[in-house]
Amino acid sequence: MAFSSQRASALIDKSRLEYQCNHVVNEVIYGNKNVGGNAMGYLLYGVKVGKPSAGVVVVGKDGVHVGVFINDTEFIHSSSSKYKVIKAPLSQLPYVFPRGYELRK
Numbered sequence: 603m604a605f606s607s608q609r610a611s612a613l614i615d616k617s618r619l620e621y622q623c624n625h626v627v628n629e630v631i632y633g634n635k636n637v638g639g640n641a642m643g644y645l646l647y648g649v650k651v652g653k654p655s656a657g658v659v660v661v662g663k664d665g666v667h668v669g670v671f672i673n674d675t676e677f678i679h680s681s682s683s684k685y686k687v688i689k690a691p692l693s694q695l696p697y698v699f700p701r702g703y704e705l706r707k
Contacts, residue, residue: 605657631659669690678690
């Protein structure tokens with residue numbers, strides 16, 4: 603399977619109880635929230651890339667949190683403060699990943 607913008611859009615506003623951060627990425631990339639890795643495992647996913655685009659995984663350097671870009675300027679992730687899956691702009695990366703992040707594809 604590969605990135606699906608339809609799957610990504612369908613996840614927005616889903617409860618964090620149902621979709622933890624890795625579940626969001628697993629669903630968008632593999633089409634099944636239970637297939638794929640955990641947040642830490644995504645540090646080894648694909649190769650590092652320099653800029654975001656649809657399907658690029660953003661993973662915290664500490665391996666605690668992960669999200670996926672839906673286009674060049676927005677990503678989705680499971681927000682612990684809003685307790686649901688949200689869409690966030692590129693400008694939010696330093697706040698969502700305060701210990702730094704990697705982009706992987």
